[in-house]
Amino acid sequence: MRHTREKTLMLKSGCGFVAGIAALMAMFISLVLVISGSMNPSGTHATASLPAVAPMTIDIELGDMFIHPSSISIPTGTAVTFHVHNSGVMAHDFRTEAGVGFSAIQPGESKDVTTSPLTAISSAWCTIAGHKQAGMLLAINVIGAPVAAGSPVAVPSAGLDAVIDAAAMPSAGWLGRDPLLHAASNKTVHNIAFDATESIIEVAPGVTQEMWTFNGMVPGPVLRGNIGDTFRITLTNKGKMGHSIDFHASKVAWSDQMRTILPGESLVYEFTAQFAGAFMYHCGTGPALHHIGNGMYGVIIIDPPHLAPVEKEFFITQSELYLGPQGQPGDLTKMINEQWDAVVFNGYFNQYKFDPIHVLPGKRYRIWVLNDGPSENSAFHIVGTIFDTVYKEGAYLLRPDATHGGSQVLDLQPAQGGFVEFTFAVDGLYPFVTHKFANVGKGALGFFVVGNADASALGNH
Ligand SMILES: [Cu+2]
Incomplete structure (x- = not known):
């Protein structure tokens, strides 16, 4: 594979070289035209009108996630026909800075687009969300054009990204995500419909983003079952870009069931649960960082046998937000640089501060925790209690016994999951956080309201 790819790149570099030679030749020809055109037969100078520059055709390859060549050089005044192939x-689509281009073409398809004569340094890119940031950018260097200040490639700058106001309150109609986790059904075959969509969702007070979702929610639906159960998920792409799904609870071929499907297509992802745990699922379509970082993740819980009875169970997923402009998708460049704007529980900034979880003292509770990342760790901690049971990545780390061991944190790297069990001793307010405290002020804060404690101090929604 690698060898073939390198070979392809070499060949393509060869094409780039040929394009460069062609560009130089065109320059030379235009120079000759300028010189010859500027003299009349008598050898005196004529008042020259600018000569026409020969149009050029340049082959362009659109790949996942690159444009090849990534830069071209043409003489000023050249009209270019881009012969674009999606490999x-x-x-992918293709659009120049001047606005000429075409909408998405499918793998294997080609399309031509012709520009008017280019007289300024500019660029072209794939406009599908995230693809330009992932590398699908073509620099168009125009030789003889005035050099603009700054980068030769015009990239819209950041600075328009939405900003979270930590003191703001959710919108009037906002409803928190109910963290209550229901028991697995008695069914042994789970037929589930998942729609991949792009939806405008409020992620923090006053901040909406175009989130990429499973069934319009972030995180996606919680799935739960037992060892031996069959899960048959029909994924339908109702979005405008390619999507896919990858269940960490399954052993299936990446190249088959995890394949990317295009808008309008469906696939059936089927597996039998063989291992217990709290597993991540997510879209794996490239750039996967963008699809996960922009909301396409969730949890599937396969119960270990003989779970102890508890009063109630809850689920908490931790993830980061990398805000783009208001109403736009998250910022891939921030994701690449691990510059999150927020760390959130179940998809919303300070969600369970605005909508705290009500429980009773003296009762046993179980919280399943999954770190959906995509990149930050989690140190799940509840202020004011101690876990007597900790289950992580398919194994019990701690269970109540005569040694009286206690645990303060469930530590989870991205995609790790587990649960904790505990009681609250007395009525009161009990915050829960990731104990990486830099993230607490960035939205990773929730509260349990135990018994008849007064929750008004939380500024309840
Ligand atoms: Cu996706």
């Missing part, structure tokens, strides 16, 4: 496995 990737995803749909």
